Amino acid sequence: MRTEIITIGDELLNGMRVDTNATFLAERLDRIGLPATFISSVGDDIERMAESFHLALSRSEIIITTGGLGPTDDDMTKKGICKVFKRNLIFHEEVLDQLNIRFEKRGLTMPPINQNQALLPQGAKFLDNRFGSALGIVITDRNKLFCSMPGVPREMREMTDAELIPLLKQRVGNLVSIRRVLRTSGAMESVLAEKIRPVLKFAEGVSLAYLPSYRGVDLVVKGRGTIAEEVQAGVDILADRIANLLGDVIYTEGEIEPEEVVGNLLREKGKTLAVAESCTGGLLGGMLTNLPGSSDYFLGGVIAYDDNIKRDHLAVPPETIERFGAxxxxxxxxxxxxxxxxxxxxxxVSITGIAGPGGGTDEKPVGTVFIGLATSDRAVHKKLTLGSDRTINRLKATAGALEMIRQALIGN
Amino acid sequence: MRTEIITIGDELLNGMRVDTNATFLAERLDRIGLPATFISSVGDDIERMAESFHLALSRSEIIITTGGLGPTDDDMTKKGICKVFKRNLIFHEEVLDQLNIRFEKRGLTMPPINQNQALLPQGAKFLDNRFGSALGIVITDRNKLFCSMPGVPREMREMTDAELIPLLKQRVGNLVSIRRVLRTSGAMESVLAEKIRPVLKFAEGVSLAYLPSYRGVDLVVKGRGTIAEEVQAGVDILADRIANLLGDVIYTEGEIEPEEVVGNLLREKGKTLAVAESCTGGLLGGMLTNLPGSSDYFLGGVIAYDDNIKRDHLAVPPETIERFGAxxxxxxxxxxxxxxxxxxxxxxVSITGIAGPGGGTDEKPVGTVFIGLATSDRAVHKKLTLGSDRTINRLKATAGALEMIRQALIGN
Incomplete structure (x- = not known):
């Protein structure tokens, strides 16, 4: 069964917007065992859209589109659908009523242009939109499933999880897809691959993918089949063996970010955290507070970008800076x-380093970063030797700091 | 002339990676007047890749691909090219020599597997790769231009700007494409559109696009034609009129980010800046220090997430917090x-607010944010009423703070 994603909008074709909708959908489809065979983007142009739809219908069984369902002239997906499936737009009184209620609830009068959104292709089924006014459209035709969703990411995401995925699962039948994600920090992809190689013989019918980022390398173990227990067992055998081999290099399993892992550990142990950031300028504090409830364990800290702040507010002895450098x-x-x-x-926890591009010396080149970790009676440090890219160095420094906190909290 | 982008890699089809390469290329192509007609992604599968290449060659004159040029087994783009163009892979001694030199310079021995990268399709021309070992491949066949570049973003970007764009410009001939970007802050898209409507009659042959983000709305004025002076004049007439209409709402022209606009103003005026962040937890400091050289004007500050830090270190009077709240x-x-x-x-500059999802009250719902701005003898504030999304609220709060600093620096 071939599944295809088509994202619609001029902003994708002229490079003004990154297509995160395609990525989101692709991930969700892969998860239920219907990985996308093709992904494509097309502009707000009725002819090209029809060309894309025809092509997709000729080669795939399931077609999912996003974008072009808004009320304005450049939203043409419904026209594209009508053209390709030779259907008319039908006015739906009950949809208009719902739209009016939605606007009233927010204390607004519906602009006349939104009445367009009650015009929907003949014979279609609809997907509810919790966050917006454009309904999703589902057309079943000669055993093909064609589904159009709005392009606003928040609306599309909610609709996918609440409406589309359950619908698609019915079509998948008894095919099961299972994945486990082991997230590692502090080890290079090639080093991990070397370590893992001996256990790969246990990977029958199971795939392993390496996904490196500045936060570390994620290991994705995936299995697919018709008997859930067998697929799960296959995935578990490989994932468990890798977990045993790698030990503490794995900072979490699943899709939890490092700041959440650290936050959960702090909360569990009833400890509070403060930061002192130099080259990252607040980035680490910004990450830690991205999570609701982080005030349970995160107090705040000092952005000591200027050396005077290191001396005057963090009480770093002037001799330390003079003798060893900031x-x-x-x-x-x-x-x-x-x-x-x-x-x-x-x-x-503290971060001080040379993020670049300037400021490097022979002894301390760009990419030299020191992370400090202290309690009231002890302090330790870790040195990172990073590359030449300022942005990546700063991100890797925050990842290194989070990892150092985690290791301390699990007792290493 | 139709231009088409094909991005290659399983990680795109299974949703593990956002396709930023397509966006980058699309922007660059649009800029030189060769906007992409189609963008598509295909996995590391020789049959599907060949299917995509055939389709692209049947409908477009210029085809650009990224990805699949590495030395390992799952890098199959060269095989795909050979299949579709019916060519053989030829060993290039001089390419191997260059590869060896590249590795030697970094003090490394080339792994044997990298020898594959000296095998290149017969009759192709090559694009230099400044940051990696995979050359770009250009094939000209029956007046079609087919170009494959590596998928590592840094390598692909450099190759595009240094090699591909000059090559494509030769094919564009005398077609000129000019754009001006006016970046606004603090005004809604619908309000801007209402203001701009009267001058749109001066937009003959020129297009205007609205691009909203948490930082504000960018206005993109674009023109295309064969006589550079005429295109420029058309774009200027509209852009200048919009600029006059909107005044200070426009914080910059071009692709400079707000933190750079603020940084440049601070440097120009010889002023220093410090931050006191509560709900943003360091995000604003993190943004300000993303720029090399920000130590010229940014000193640092305090992350006052906990109210005790507001009192003890920022000397906020306890009565203020008791009476008015943090x-x-x-x-x-x-x-x-x-x-x-x-x-x-x-x-x-300070930021304190209820980012959400918890902590809201009837009087101060989630999304209530106050920004303070002070010199040694004066303080002012601004209130933002934002939405329910924690991440977006925090980003909009930083944008609001940067805009407040900018307005102060330009004397408003």
Whole structure:
């Protein structure tokens, strides 16, 4: 069975928007064992859209489109559908009523243009839109399933999970798709591959993919088949063996981000955290507070970009900076200790480094980063030797800091 | 002339990677007047790849692919090219020599597998890869141009700008494409559209696109034609009129980010800045320090996530928090003043708000954010009323703070 995704909108074809809708849908389809065979994008042009729809119908059984369902002139997906399936647009009184209620609830009067959204292709079924006014459209024709969803990511995502996936699961029948994601930090892809090679013989019918990012390498173990227990067992054999081999290099299983892993550990252990950031300028604090409820364990800290702030507020001894430099193990430790004392946190973490592109020396080239970790009575450090890209160096520094906190919390 | 982009890789089809390569290429192609007619993605599968290549050659004159040029088994783009164009892979001694030199320079021995990269399709021309070992491949066949580039974004981007775009420009002939981007902050798309409508009559042969994001709405004025002066004049007439109409709502022209606009203004005026962040937890400092050289004007600040830090380190009077709450105009102003005093900056900016999803009340619902701005002798504030999404609220709060700093620096 071939599944195909078509994303619609001029903003994709002229490079003004990254197509995150296709990625989201592809991930959801892969998860239920209907991986996309093709993904394509087409502009707000009725002829080209029809050309794309015809092509997709000629080669795939399931076609999912996003975008072009809004009320304005450049939203042409419904016209494209009518053209390709030779159907008319029919006015749906009950849809208009629902639209009016939606606007009223928000204390608004519906603009006349939105009446268009009650015009829908003949013989279609609809998918509910919890966050917006454009319904999803489902057409079944000669055993093909054609489904159009809005392009607003929030609306499309909710509709996919609540409406589309259950619908598609009926078509998949008894095909089962299972994945386990082991997330690692601090080890290179090639090193992991070398370690894992001996257990790959246990991977019959199961695939392993490496997915590197600045946060580390995710290992994705996937299996597919018709008997759920067998697929699960196959995935588990390989995933468990890899987990045993790699041990603490794996910081979590599943799709939890490192800041959440650290947050959960802090909450569990009833500890509080503060940060002292130099080259990352607040990035780590920004990540930690991305999670609702982070005030349970995160107190705040100091952005010590300027060396005066390191001295005056984090109480880093001037001699330390003079003798070892602001980018040094000694300074990192003093910064972490300083923020622990200043805000009274159980744990303090610091980052100081040369993010680049300027500021490097022979002894401390661009990419040299020191991370400090302190409690009220102890301080340790870790040195990272990163590359030349400022943005990536800063992100890797935050990942290194989170990993250092995690290792401390699990007792290493 | 139809231009088509094909991105190759299983990671795109299973939703593990967002396809930023397609977006980058689409933007570059649009810029030189060769906008993409279709964009599609295909997995690491020789049959499907050949199917995609045949289709593209049947409907487009220029085909650009990315991905699948690495040395390992799952890199199959060269095989796909050979299949579709009926060519053989030829061993290139001089390419192998270059590869060896590249590895030697980095003090490495070339792994044997990389020898594959000296095998290249017969009759192809090559594009230099400054950052990696896979050359770009260009095939010209029956007046079609087929070009394959590596999928590593850094390598692909450099190759596009240095090699591909100059090559394509030769084919475009005298077609000129000009765009001006006016970036606005603090006004809704519908409000801008209403204001701009009267001058749209001057837009003959020129298009205007609205591109909203959390940072505001970008207005993209584009023109295309054969006489450069005429196209430029057409674009300028519309862009200048819009600029006059909107005034200070436009924070910059071009592709500079708000933190750079603010940074340039601070540098110009010789002023320093410090931040006091509550609900954004360091996000604003993280953005400001994303720019190399930001230490010229950015000193650092305090992440006052916990109210004790607002009191103890930013010297916000306890009565202020008791009487008005930590999310209030009074607290925002006191935080901004506190950080100015603490670190001795010329300007202090603060953010305090209810990012959500929890913590809202009837009086101060989720999305209520106060921004404070202070010098040593004055403090002002701005209130934002945002939505329910924590991530977007935090980003919009940073955008609001940057805009407030900018307005202050230009004297409003």
């Amino acid at each position: 980018v040094s193990a000694e300074c990192a430790k003093a910064m972490a200790q300083g923020v622990v004392r200043l805000v009274g946190a159980d744990l303090g | 999310v209030s105009a009074e607290c925002a102003k006191a935080m901004a003043q506190g950080v100015v005093r603490l670190v001795g900056a010329d300007l202090g």
